[in-house]
Amino acid sequence: MSGLTSVTEGAALSHPRPELLAVTGLRGLAGLAVVASTVGVWRGAPGYLQDLVTAVAWAGVLFFFLLSAFVLxxxxxxxxxxxxxxxxxxxxxxxxxxxxxxxxxxxxVVLLLGRLNGGDWVRAVWTDQTRFVGALVLFYLAFPLLNRPLAFVFDRTVRRMPSLPWLAHPFLVRLGVIGYPLFLLQTLVLHGFGPVHAGTISNALLALCWIGLVVLTAEGAHRYVGVPARRAILDLARRTARL
Structure with a gap:
C-alpha cells in the first residue's frame, strides 16, 4: 500500500521512514466530510442540521490542515x-x-468554462478554492517556524494513538492521498447541482453519485496531472542541483 510520500505518488525518492497510513486515512475522512457537506442537506431540513453540515465543512478543512502538519x-x-x-x-x-x-x-479549465458561463460563474466556482490554496501556501511558509511545537504535540498525541487498523484501510488511505485534488475539484464538479432538495431515497442516491463523481474526478486529476507533474518538477530540480 502506498501513501502520501511514496514514489508511486510522485515523490522523487522513497522516504526512509514508514508511512503513517492511519493519519492518511484520517485525511481521507476529512476530505470526504467536506465533499458531503458541499452536496448539502435537503430543503426544509431543521436549522440545526444545516448548521451542523456547515460546521462539518469547516472542521473538515481545519482537520485536514492539522493532519497535514503532523505528516510534515x-x-x-x-x-x-x-x-x-x-x-x-x-x-x-x-x-x-x-x-x-x-x-x-x-x-x-475553470477560466475556459467561465467564457461560456460568465465571470460570476468563475467567482462562484473558484473563490473558495483559491482561498484554500492561499491558506495552504501560508501554512507551508509558516511550517518551519511551527515545526518544534507541532513535534511536541505530535509526540504526545499521534504517536500515542491506539492502533486503529480500519483507518489504514486502502480506500481511506486513497482518499487521503487524493485529498488535495478532492478539495480543489469539489466545487467545480458539484456547481449547478446544489443542495439535495428533498429527503427522499432517490435524491439521497443522487447525492451519493455526485460524491462518487467528485472522488473519481479527483483520482483522475491526481493520477494523470498531479503525479506526473510532481515527478517531472522534482526530477528537473534534482538534475539542476547536480550541475
Whole structure:
C-alpha cells in the first residue's frame, strides 16, 4: 500500500521512514466530510442540521490542515529556517511541486468554462478554492517556524494513538492521498447541482453519485496531472542541483 510520500505518488525518492497510513486515512475522512457537506442537506431540513453540515465543512478543512502538519512534522523532523538553504530549498520545491501544477491546470479549465458561463460563474466556482490554496501556501511558509511545537504535540498525541487498523484501510488511505485534488475539484464538479432538495431515497442516491463523481474526478486529476507533474518538477530540480 502506498501513501502520501511514496514514489508511486510522485515523490522523487522513497522516504526512509514508514508511512503513517492511519493519519492518511484520517485525511481521507476529512476530505470526504467536506465533499458531503458541499452536496448539502435537503430543503426544509431543521436549522440545526444545516448548521451542523456547515460546521462539518469547516472542521473538515481545519482537520485536514492539522493532519497535514503532523505528516510534515514526521517527514521533516527538525526542519527550520536555520536548516540551511539547500534543505529549505528541497522542502519548498517539494511543496510547490505538489500544489502548483494541479492548481494551474484546474484554474485554466475553470477560466475556459467561465467564457461560456460568465465571470460570476468563475467567482462562484473558484473563490473558495483559491482561498484554500492561499491558506495552504501560508501554512507551508509558516511550517518551519511551527515545526518544534507541532513535534511536541505530535509526540504526545499521534504517536500515542491506539492502533486503529480500519483507518489504514486502502480506500481511506486513497482518499487521503487524493485529498488535495478532492478539495480543489469539489466545487467545480458539484456547481449547478446544489443542495439535495428533498429527503427522499432517490435524491439521497443522487447525492451519493455526485460524491462518487467528485472522488473519481479527483483520482483522475491526481493520477494523470498531479503525479506526473510532481515527478517531472522534482526530477528537473534534482538534475539542476547536480550541475
Amino acid at each position: 512534522t514526521y517527514n521533516y523532523p527538525g526542519l527550520s529556517y536555520t536548516s540551511g538553504r539547500r534543505v529549505i530549498g528541497r522542502y519548498a520545491g517539494a511543496r510547490a511541486a505538489r500544489i502548483v501544477p494541479l492548481y494551474l491546470v484546474v484554474g485554466l
